[in-house]
Every structure is written in structure tokens, then in C-alpha cells.
Amino acid sequence: MKLLEPGHLIDGFEIMACVHAGGMAHIYEVRYAADAQGQRRDPGFPMAMKIPRMTAGDGAENIISFEVECQIMPTLSGPHVPRFVASGDLTRLPYLVMEYVPGQTLTHWVEADDFTPFESVAQIGAALAHAVHSLHRQNVCHLDLKPANVLVKPDGAVVLLDFGLSCHAHYPDLLAEEMRKAVGSPVWIAPEQVVGVRGDLRSDIFAIGVILYEWVTHEWPFGAPQTAGGLRQRLWMDPQPPRQRRAEVPQWLQEIILRCLEPEAAQRYPSASHLAFDLSHPDQVTVTERGRRTQGTGFKTHFKRWFKAAGMHYLPSPLPAQQIDEVPIVMVALPHTDVSDATLYSLREATQRSLGIRPGARLVCVTVISPSATSSTESHKSETHVHRQHLSRMKQWAQPLDLRDHQMSCHVLEAGDVAEALLRYAEGNEVSMIIMGAATHGLHMQRFVATVPIKVAMGAPCTVILVKQALPFEHWT
Numbered sequence: 001m002k003l004l005e006p007g008h009l010i011d012g013f014e015i016m017a018c019v020h021a022g023g024m025a026h027i028y029e030v031r032y033a034a035d036a037q038g039q040r041r042d043p044g045f046p047m048a049m050k051i052p053r054m055t056a057g058d059g060a061e062n063i064i065s066f067e068v069e070c071q072i073m074p075t076l077s078g079p080h081v082p083r084f085v086a087s088g089d090l091t092r093l094p095y096l097v098m099e100y101v102p103g104q105t106l107t108h109w110v111e112a113d114d115f116t117p118f119e120s121v122a123q124i125g126a127a128l129a130h131a132v133h134s135l136h137r138q139n140v141c142h143l144d145l146k147p148a149n150v151l152v153k154p155d156g157a158v159v160l161l162d163f164g165l166s167c168h169a170h171y172p173d174l175l176a177e178e179m180r181k182a183v184g185s186p187v188w189i190a191p192e193q194v195v196g197v198r199g200d201l202r203s204d205i206f207a208i209g210v211i212l213y214e215w216v217t218h219e220w221p222f223g224a225p226q227t228a229g230g231l232r233q234r235l236w237m238d239p240q241p242p243r244q245r246r247a248e249v250p251q252w253l254q255e256i257i258l259r260c261l262e263p264e265a266a267q268r269y270p271s272a273s274h275l276a277f278d279l280s281h282p283d284q285v286t287v288t289e290r291g292r293r294t295q296g297t298g299f300k301t302h303f304k305r306w307f308k309a310a311g312m313h314y315l316p317s318p319l320p321a322q323q324i325d326e327v328p329i330v331m332v333a334l335p336h337t338d339v340s341d342a343t344l345y346s347l348r349e350a351t352q353r354s355l356g357i358r359p360g361a362r363l364v365c366v367t368v369i370s371p372s373a374t375s376s377t378e379s380h381k382s383e384t385h386v387h388r389q390h391l392s393r394m395k396q397w398a399q400p401l402d403l404r405d406h407q408m409s410c411h412v413l414e415a416g417d418v419a420e421a422l423l424r425y426a427e428g429n430e431v432s433m434i435i436m437g438a439a440t441h442g443l444h445m446q447r448f449v450a451t452v453p454i455k456v457a458m459g460a461p462c463t464v465i466l467v468k469q470a471l472p473f474e475h476w477t
Contacts, residue, residue: 004018004028010030014032016030019048051095068163068164073098075140081135082098082099103154104152132272141200141201146211173199186226188207190202212257217246236308238296255285255286255288256275259290273432284409327358327360330361331429347437351363355405362407365408366412368421368422
């Protein structure tokens with residue numbers, strides 16, 4: 001379809017200017033057309049219209065993917081996707097009107113001549129993981145994540161674009177029904193997508209790993225294969241370690257990237273929230289041989305993986321929201337003053353029960369201290385000493401826990417309002433469950449004055465378990 005001129009009217013929308021003319025679609029700035037009295041509706045935000053290319057040489061996937069996007073966009077909500085406005089009749093004139101979000105795509109940073117500081121890579125990478133997690137919670141897998149489809153707003157927030165290859169667990173997968181080949185961009189496509197498995201949220205985590213790899217090395221981890229055989233190689237091969245290409249890449253960042261790029265989905269991060277957590281807390285990343293590696297995987301290992309992949313049976317993916325619920329981030333709030341042994345014991349027992357039925361869940365131990373506890377210290381060294389004391393105490397509390405199938409990290413927060421600090425931390429880190437002690441003193445006053453547990457329970461964005469203290473007879477002294 002040829003470019004439309006400014007002033008052209010389509011179903012009550014007025015074309016203003018073309019902002020993108022791509023191989024798959026044209027995108028225009030639009031506004032509501034004026035009525036007979038010259039008045040225009042104001043949606044409260046700028047709008048853009050997307051019209052797919054439909055020339056004789058274009059493949060069927062263009063119109064199918066556009067149909068998928070028109071199907072999925074109205075179901076999405078939240079700050080990480082453009083707001084849906086309207087869509088046109090596919091048999092007459094297909095178009096999609098949505099919010100026009102200002103910002104630059106991630107391509108601006110990834111393809112820049114200079115390397116981005118690692119702290120900025122982690123910060124924007126965490127924002128991307130949070131956006132993807134929000135999508136997965138709505139039972140949608142993007143399946144076409146790449147720098148051009150990630151918009152970074154001026155405030156650093158991330159908005160995801162282009163849902164033409166996406167899969168919604170509650171809608172028919174039109175691409176899987178119509179196409180008989182791997183669907184996705186060759187550079188970023190996940191191994192399971194190559195063999196036709198769509199709807200696994202860990203496919204998006206693989207794509208984030210490819211983006212981070214390219215960002216810190218300026219190289220694609222698997223090149224740009226054009227054949228089915230070239231794509232299938234990623235079922236058993238992993239890329240050269242980023243530190244082999246660029247020695248200054250920190251070990252914690254390589255650990256994160258290579259975990260995202262594991263050939264088997266089960267070896268990657270179980271959800272985007274876990275990935276966001278590591279990118280937000282690099283000091284808490286457990287560095288293994290994977291993060292220290294400076295040489296590529298040997299032939300023997302690749303051959304074993306090839307043999308395993310040849311006989312592997314890929315199963316349909318469960319609902320993304322269900323996968324997220326199975327591997328939550330569990331936060332336990334540990335008080336550091338006025339706490340009894342019975343309360344600490346009861347918190348540990350409740351935590352163990354919660355982790356025991358959720359293999360792969362992440363445990364986050366948090367304590368909140370008053371700023372005065374460190375502001376009165378004489379030096380930075382003594383301030384660090386205060387934090388280390390609390391970190392050591394939390395690790396000692398967690399020692400009896402069985403954490404073989406779990407990652408754990410400890411965090412000391414400084415705040416005057418304990419409840420607000422816990423709520424802010426839980427929301428910012430996609431915490432799915434908070435475990436904390438119930439208030440055991442001043443019970444008669446709780447009708448009039450809300451305690452910290454009550455404030456957290458009322459304002460939490462997730463499940464809250466309030467634990468009453470109970471110490472078994474054999475622990476009495």
C-alpha cells in the first residue's frame with residue numbers, strides 16, 4: 001500500500017505524518033477527525049495508526065501477524081504496552097490505532113558505536129524484564145523481542161511493541177495453525193521456537209539474553225542464520241562467552257546472560273521476575289563457572305547436547321501465568337529488634353513450608369533499619385559494619401532451611417516507615433508472597449492503630465502470610 005498523505009481520513013481518523021515506513025507496515029501519527037462543528041475528540045494521549053503492507057510480493061505471514069496483533073492488543077493493559085484505541089476491518093482496510101509512546105527503541109543503545117556502561121545495561125535490562133513479566137502475567141508471550149521492538153521512554157521505563165508474532169494462551173494461535181516453519185526473527189529466536197513450540201515464557205527470556213549479549217559485545221551470539229539447519233544448531237550449542245569477546249564484561253553480567261541463553265528452557269531463569277531481580281541486584285548474583293568462563297564450550301559437550309536434542313520430545317507450554325505462580329519470589333520480613341526466638345522459629349517454619357511446595361522459588365530475606373542506625377556512625381566503614389551485622393544475622397537465621405532448589409539473597413533497607421519500605425520493595429521486585437510475623441503486643445490497640453503487619457497486609461500487591469509465634473516444647477529453655 002502506498003504512503004498516505006497528511007489530511008487523509010480513515011474511519012474518523014485523520015492522517016498527520018508518517019513516522020515509520022518498514023518492511024511489514026507503515027505507521028502514522030493520527031488524530032480524531034473534526035466533526036461538523038470543527039470539534040475534535042481528545043483521547044488524552046497522542047495516537048498512531050499502523051497499516052500493514054499488502055503488496056503482491058508480500059507473504060501471507062504479514063496479514064496473519066497483523067490479525068494476531070489486532071486480536072491480542074485489546075486484551076493487554078498496564079504501563080508496558082501502548083493503549084489500544086481501534087482496529088479496522090481486515091477484509092476492507094486493516095489498520096490498528098494505538099497510543100503513540102515517545103521514546104527511543106533499544107536499537108539506539110545496542111547499535112551505538114560506544115559501549116554502554118554495564119550499570120546502565122543492567123538498569124534498562126531490568127526494566128525490560130519487568131515489562132516482559134507484566135506481559136506474561138496476562139498470559140501472553142511476545143516471541144519477537146528484539147531491540148527494535150523495545151521502546152525506552154525518557155524516564156527509563158520500557159514499553160513493548162509489535163505483537164504480530166505473539167501467542168495468547170486463551171486465543172487460537174493463528175501463526176501455528178497457518179505456518180509450517182519456525183516463526184520468529186532468526187537472530188533472537190529461541191531453540192524451542194525452532195521446533196514449533198510457542199507460548200513458553202522462557203522463550204522471551206532467551207531473546208532478552210540475545211539482546212544483552214549483543215549490547216555488551218556488539219556481536220550476535222549465534223550470528224544470523226538463514227537456513228533451518230543453522231537455526232537448529234542453537235538446540236545444542238551455546239555462544240562464545242561474552243568475556244571471551246570483551247574481557248571487561250563483569251562475571252555477574254556474563255552469568256546472567258549465559259543463563260538466559262541456555263539451550264534447554266528448564267536451565268534458564270524460570271520467570272522474567274527472577275531475571276529482573278538479578279539485574280537489579282548484581283551484588284547478589286551467585287557467580288558459577290558459567291560466569292567465570294573465558295573459553296567456549298568444547299566439542300564433547302556440544303556432541304552430548306546434540307545427541308540429547310535429537311531425541312528430545314518438546315511438550316506444549318503451560319499457561320504463562322501458571323508458570324509464574326509455580327516459581328514465585330518469596331520475601332520474608334525479618335525484624336531486627338524486639339523479636340523473640342519463637343517468632344524467628346515460626347517464620348522459618350512458615351518459610352520452609354512455602355518453599356517446599358515451590359521448587360525453583362526465590363527466597364529474599366529483608367530487614368528494615370532506621371536511618372539513624374547508620375547516620376550516627378563515624379565513618380563509611382562503620383556504616384558498612386552495621387549492614388554486615390544484619391546481613392550476617394539473616395544468613396544465620398536461614399541456615400537451617402533446605403535451599404537446595406532455591407536461590408536466596410539478603411537485603412538491608414533503611415527507612416523510617418517500615419511498612420512503606422516493605423511495600424515499595426515488594427512492588428519493585430515483583431514479589432509474589434510476603435511472610436512476616438503478626439503483631440503479638442498491644443492487641444487491644446490494633447482496632448485503632450494499624451500495626452506494620454496490618455499496613456503491609458492492606459497495601460501489598462501480593463499474598464501476605466502473617467505468622468503467629470509458636471515454639472515447640474523441645475526448643476524451650
